[in-house]
Amino acid sequence: MHSTKGTGPPIWRISTFYFFYFASVGTLSPYWSLYLDWRGFSGADIGELGAALAVTKIVAPYVWGALADRTGARMGVVRIAAAGAALGFSVLLVRSDYVGIFVAMLVYGFFWNANLPQFEANTLTFLRDQPQRYSRLRLWGSVGFIVAVMGIGWLAHDATPAFVPYVVLAWLIAIFFASLWVPEAPATIVRKPSAPLRGILKQPAVLALFAACFLVQLGHGPYYAFYTLYLTAHGYGRELVGMLWALGVIAEIGVFVLMPRWYTRWGARRLLLWALGISVLRWVVIALFVDSLSIMVFAQLLHAATFGVFHGVVIHVFHHFFHGPHQGRGQALYSSLSFGAGGAAGALYAGYLWDYGGGQTIFALAALAAAVAWWIAYRGLHLTPQNQI
Numbered sequence: 001m002h003s004t005k006g007t008g009p010p011i012w013r014i015s016t017f018y019f020f021y022f023a024s025v026g027t028l029s030p031y032w033s034l035y036l037d038w039r040g041f042s043g044a045d046i047g048e049l050g051a052a053l054a055v056t057k058i059v060a061p062y063v064w065g066a067l068a069d070r071t072g073a074r075m076g077v078v079r080i081a082a083a084g085a086a087l088g089f090s091v092l093l094v095r096s097d098y099v100g101i102f103v104a105m106l107v108y109g110f111f112w113n114a115n116l117p118q119f120e121a122n123t124l125t126f127l128r129d130q131p132q133r134y135s136r137l138r139l140w141g142s143v144g145f146i147v148a149v150m151g152i153g154w155l156a157h158d159a160t161p162a163f164v165p166y167v168v169l170a171w172l173i174a175i176f177f178a179s180l181w182v183p184e185a186p187a188t189i190v191r192k193p194s195a196p197l198r199g200i201l202k203q204p205a206v207l208a209l210f211a212a213c214f215l216v217q218l219g220h221g222p223y224y225a226f227y228t229l230y231l232t233a234h235g236y237g238r239e240l241v242g243m244l245w246a247l248g249v250i251a252e253i254g255v256f257v258l259m260p261r262w263y264t265r266w267g268a269r270r271l272l273l274w275a276l277g278i279s280v281l282r283w284v285v286i287a288l289f290v291d292s293l294s295i296m297v298f299a300q301l302l303h304a305a306t307f308g309v310f311h312g313v314v315i316h317v318f319h320h321f322f323h324g325p326h327q328g329r330g331q332a333l334y335s336s337l338s339f340g341a342g343g344a345a346g347a348l349y350a351g352y353l354w355d356y357g358g359g360q361t362i363f364a365l366a367a368l369a370a371a372v373a374w375w376i377a378y379r380g381l382h383l384t385p386q387n388q389i
Contacts, residue, residue: 010183014123015140017178021116022141024171026148027164029224030245034238035161037229039096047351050225052102054347056109057340064114065121065332074122075184077114082176084111089172092165113340115175117332120315125185134315139256146246153242200330206321208380212276213314213338215373219283219366220307221346222359227286230359234290244296248303255308268313269381275310276377279370282306287363306370 036046068077088107091100120134127134152167200206231241262271282302289295314334322330346369350362 010126011137013178013182014126014137017119017175017182018138018141019144019147020171020174020178021119021144023144023148024168024175026145026245026249027152027168027171030149030228030242031152031161031164033225033229034232035164036101038161041098043226043354044351045098046229047225047347047349047354049098049101049105050221050347050351051344052105053109054221054340054344056106057113057343058336059340060110060113061117061332061335061340065117065330068118068121073184074118074125075179075182077118078122078182079176079179081111081114081118082172082179085115086169086172086176088112089165089169093169113335115179117335119179119182122182122185124315134312136256136260138312139253142249142253142256145249149242149245149249153239153245200321203321205381208376209314209317210333210337212272212373212377212381213334214342215369215376216276216279216306216310217338217342218346218349219279219369219373221343221348222350222362222366223283223286224343225347225350226354226359226362229354230286230290230363231296233359236293240293244300247297248300248307251301251304252308255304256312259309259312262309263316268317269377271309272313272317272377272381273374275305275313276370276374278302278305279310280367280374283363283367283370287360287367290359 033046033050036049041049064077064081068074071077085108088104088109088111091104091107095101095104123137124134148167148171152164155163228241228245231244232238236244266274279302282299282305285295285299289299318330318334322333346366349365353362353365
């Protein structure tokens with residue numbers, strides 16, 4: 001049991017941060033590969049540069065998470081990280097060669113990857129015993145993503161992608177100012193000792209969850225790094241590509257609204273298994289039916305499950321297992337092992353196979369990774385009555 005003191009969460013301040021944060025993601029994820037392709041980089045180069053950003057998520061979140069847990073200043077960490085990320089990314093305004101971009105991605109990524117885990121931990125501390133409310137705050141991030149991806153798709157219709165780094169940098173500066181507006185959540189007073197971190201990590205359900213998260217992001221690697229190039233190679237225009245990206249996030253918003261009700265009705269484990277099963281279907285249809293616009297629309301609607309449901313459940317489950325003094329490191333470990341190690345491995349294999357096997361191969365392997373993740377979660381994520389979520 002624990003108690004907190006202070007007022008409720010500053011809803012609009014938190015929502016504003018999520019809006020700007022995911023607006024930057026909505027610019028970088030869909031259009032970064034298009035920018036690099038325009039610069040003349042090969043598929044292998046694009047995969048390696050994507051992996052350079054992802055690999056910083058392996059170490060950086062845990063380093064920053066340990067610092068936040070020790071000092072208790074989560075928003076202080078977020079503000080430092082937001083400023084460092086903007087400064088690191090600004091290198092791209094003067095360097096556009098492979099080495100310059102690679103170094104910029106490492107510096108930017110080291111700071112960038114401190115932002116979200118600690119902000120999530122701060123938000124969940126504000127929410128206290130109502131973590132199910134998280135989804136309705138996080139949906140404003142989805143709104144930011146949609147605004148960015150649709151706006152950039154419209155701007156890129158007749159223009160070269162040269163402006164992409166400038167737009168991303170503008171969002172990063174906005175993130176820094178938004179972080180100044182969000183206060184530190186009231187400290188949690190723990191009335192019983194927390195379990196040692198090592199003991200939490202040894203729990204079979206936690207190990208299964210980590211493995212599933214790694215494989216899910218391994219499968220998402222091709223999507224974030226090459227989905228735009230995959231569609232444009234099959235004749236889709238940039239505006240249409242932007243609309244497809246936005247469609248997936250629009251579907252995700254509906255999920256964030258409904259998630260609190262779904263938790264109560266079906267529980268975390270069942271929702272997670274459904275999300276993983278739908279992930280297999282999504283990657284299969286993208287691999288096999290890319291030339292059908294109607295099927296691509298259907299596949300993007302499945303993003304509601306493959307990201308929206310999955311991420312919402314995982315955030316909820318990690319908050320359950322990692323609380324009190326371990327909360328920052330728990331969220332950081334989720335980011336490190338999934339978006340970091342899984343995302344880097346996915347971007348690398350997709351990049352090396354892009355020039356040889358094409359999009360069908362990399363998305364077929366994504367489906368395989370999701371299928372293995374489903375099996376691991378089905379066999380290993382058994383929640384005892386004491387750990388029921």
